[in-house]
Amino acid sequence: MENKAIQFKTNINCGGCVASVKPHLDKAVGSGQWQVDTANKDKILTVTSEAVTENEVIETVKKAGFKIEAL
Known part of the structure; x- marks a missing residue:
């Protein structure tokens, strides 16, 4: 699987x-x-990772107490 860059807007x-x-x-x-x-x-x-999905990143950042949305 190939590394893909995913971007998000955060606070x-x-x-x-x-x-x-x-x-x-x-x-x-x-x-x-x-x-x-x-x-x-x-x-x-x-x-940039092949090991994580967009939704996993969103959940991880929210659990850490920050706002995030996919771009």
Whole structure:
């Protein structure tokens, strides 16, 4: 299976927010990668992984206490 980049609009807006969601996303994404563009007004989360679905990312971020929607 091929790694695909999935993007989401979030309210993860600072380093502290990234740090609090990090353990959740690291576990969900596995060997894939993720990053949040906190400089973008929509705080874009990009997930690149073959191991996680769009819905799994959404549930993971919501459980961590943040808002998220697929782009």
